[in-house]
Amino acid sequence: MDHSDAVKQMAAERFLLDELTPEEREDFEAHLFDCPECTLDLRAGAAFVHEAKIQLPQLIADSAATAPVERKKTKRESKHWFLWWRPAFAGVAFATLFLLGYQNLVTYPALRNAANQPRLLPWAPLHGNTRGGGHLTITADRRHGVALPVDLSGPLASVTYSSYSIDLLDPQGKLVWTDAVASPGESDGASQSLSLVIPGAMLGNGQYTIVVSGIATHGERAPISRYVFEIRMAD
Amino acid sequence: MEGRPELASSADDAFDIAAAGQIQKKVGEILLGLPSRDRQLLKAVFLDERDRDEVCGEFGVDRAYLRVLLHRAKQEFKTEYVKRIGNPTGFGVYSKKV
Numbered sequence: 001m002d003h004s005d006a007v008k009q010m011a012a013e014r015f016l017l018d019e020l021t022p023e024e025r026e027d028f029e030a031h032l033f034d035c036p037e038c039t040l041d042l043r044a045g046a047a048f049v050h051e052a053k054i055q056l057p058q059l060i061a062d063s064a065a066t067a068p069v070e071r072k073k074t075k076r077e078s079k080h081w082f083l084w085w086r087p088a089f090a091g092v093a094f095a096t097l098f099l100l101g102y103q104n105l106v107t108y109p110a111l112r113n114a115a116n117q118p119r120l121l122p123w124a125p126l127h128g129n130t131r132g133g134g135h136l137t138i139t140a141d142r143r144h145g146v147a148l149p150v151d152l153s154g155p156l157a158s159v160t161y162s163s164y165s166i167d168l169l170d171p172q173g174k175l176v177w178t179d180a181v182a183s184p185g186e187s188d189g190a191s192q193s194l195s196l197v198i199p200g201a202m203l204g205n206g207q208y209t210i211v212v213s214g215i216a217t218h219g220e221r222a223p224i225s226r227y228v229f230e231i232r233m234a235d
Numbered sequence: 236m237e238g239r240p241e242l243a244s245s246a247d248d249a250f251d252i253a254a255a256g257q258i259q260k261k262v263g264e265i266l267l268g269l270p271s272r273d274r275q276l277l278k279a280v281f282l283d284e285r286d287r288d289e290v291c292g293e294f295g296v297d298r299a300y301l302r303v304l305l306h307r308a309k310q311e312f313k314t315e316y317v318k319r320i321g322n323p324t325g326f327g328v329y330s331k332k333v
Contacts, residue, residue: 013302013309017280017287044313045305049281051262052308056278059263063271 001027003035012041016049135207137230142200150194150212151225152184161214165221166196171206180215203231254319261315265308273304 001011001024011028014020020028032039140146152164161183168177181194196210210227266274272294279290280301291297 010302010306013305016305017301019287019298019302040317041309041313044316045309047258047316048262048265048309048312049305051259052266052277053282055259055263055266056274056282059266060271060274060278063274 001031003031003038006031006035006038012038012045015042016045135228135230137232139232139234140198140200140203141234142203145198145200145203146231148196148198148210148227148229150196150210150227152181152194152212161222162217163215164224165213165215166194167211167213168196168198169209169211171204171208173209176202203233205233206231257319258312258316261312265311269304269308276301276304277308 001009006012006028009024011020011024011031015025015028028038032042138146138148150166163180163182165178165180167175170176177198207228207230210225210229211223212225212227213221213223215221266277269277276290276294276296279285279293280287287298287301291301
């Protein structure tokens with residue numbers, strides 16, 4: 001047996017574990033005379049085993065005494081980990097996830113699709129300055145809404161207006177939408193008519209009013225046309 | 236540590252006694268660094284002197300595991316051992332058989 005054989009075979013460890021055959025033991029002992037390194041290895045191993053035998057009983061007894069506390073701690077940590085899965089918290093978390101998923105998978109694609117696609121809307125001709133009863137009734141649905149013509153060239157319109165404002169009033173008379181457009185001017189042949197598209201989500205059963213006002217250059221506002229119509233929702 | 240056998244040393248001077256104390260401390264550190272199962276395994280093999288195969292079967296390990304466990308502990312201990320004991324050709328050297 002040479003040094004590399006002794007190392008490869010873990011001769012020192014097997015010697016201490018009493019695993020060497022009589023022949024292997026004799027070879028190893030003979031090798032020790034010529035190998036200070038293996039001699040040191042064996043002595044260190046023997047010293048370790050000697051001291052370990054003294055200390056192990058106390059160490060094992062100490063471990064056994066602390067083990068139940070450690071188990072409890074682990075149970076407490078597990079409980080802490082499972083705090084995230086308590087019904088109340090889990091319910092909120094899942095509801096939030098569901099909402100996010102629904103928005104991203106259903107709502108946003110539908111909105112995107114609606115914005116990017118041409119669509120057909122019922123077009124209802126209005127008559128301005130209607131007095132008394134007999135308003136136009138328009139059937140609308142939530143999906144399509146309604147498109148209404150707005151004429152800027154009413155009898156009270158004037159070419160001196162720099163811009164026009166269009167106000168939409170709901171059945172309660174509350175202003176729910178307003179916008180302004182620049183005056184198209186008669187000379188360049190621009191259209192005096194606009195289309196007001198009201199989405200279905202804004203509509204409900206009842207009487208709506210569109211008020212068109214001219215805005216002079218100095219900011220003075222004057223009503224030009226007033227359209228009153230009845231909305232009847234189909235859905 | 237009164238009343239406890241000390242590791243034999245080549246001389247009885249204070250330095251050797253201190254060295255023995257350091258060795259005891261090092262062995263304690265190595266044992267504490269082992270999993271509880273490995274400590275119990277070493278106790279069963281070296282202190283209780285139980286049959287190796289029976290112990291390995293009980294702990295669910297093989298003989299190679301036992302050898303590697305001892306090897307690693309020994310290697311970790313050897314550095315401290317050499318530092319404290321000094322000349323490795325001191326006491327306990329095998330004398331050549333004639």
